[in-house]
Amino acid sequence: MSIKGYIFDIKKYSINDGPGIRTTVFFKGCPLKCWWCHNPESQRKLPEEFEECTFRWHLSHDYENKKRVGSEVTSEEVMIEIEKDVPFYEESDGGATFSGGEPILQINFLNDLLIRCKEKNIHTAIDTTGYTDFKNLELIYNSTDLFLYDLKLMNDDLHIKYTGVSNKIIHANLKRLSDSGNKVVLRIPVVPTITDTEENLDEMIKFIMSLKNIREINLLPYHKSAESKYNKMKKENKLPDLEPPNSEEMNSIKSKFESTGFNVKIGGY
Ligand code: SF4
Structure with missing residues (x-):
């Protein structure tokens, strides 16, 4: 039986959301409200409408509604899109990535898609905030x-200020997840003056060194590409004047993490 869920995009030929060439499915809904979010259209769970939508991909039955961001779709419809690119996955060791928003918010829909991918031998990755009950991570682990x-x-306190939620459950889940096997790539947004402070980076390194099985660290530089989305959606951009980190700053943070023995990359996987 096919399960329904809400997504706002499907990106083809993605090379930054896991190994190889991938199809990334963006789920709607996120429990966090990060000040630097570059996908503000992901935050609400239900589809929404605004002028001059720049939604990159539409399901055919929504194609006429250019103002709508987000669609209710079935797992079968999503699988049709994912399976179109199986030859690319096979050639590049790629697969499907479920991102958002927070895909775990729609756990039954996500679980169904993951199982369907596994039945077709398609590699699966999920991009998660970790802000969930651990039983959800256990459900999809295999x-x-x-x-x-x-x-x-x-x-x-800073986590609550800048994302709207506490980091306690996120860190506890990460510890349990990394204890269970070599399946975790950490993604760290580098947001000048917020996440790139010496204090935050030092604390982070201490925490990561206490974890087992971290496969890689990805440093994701803050960028301003969402500016026009905030304007079009009439949502408040809380960091209108913040400039992205330059390559010197990024390389210095990369060296800091590398000096403790981690495999580190600037940008996605
Ligand atoms: S977790 Fe990601 S999608 Fe959710 S608000 Fe933060 S940046 Fe946006």
């Missing part, structure tokens, strides 16, 4: 080949 797990701020 059908997920790779967790792309976000780590943002170590100080809980």
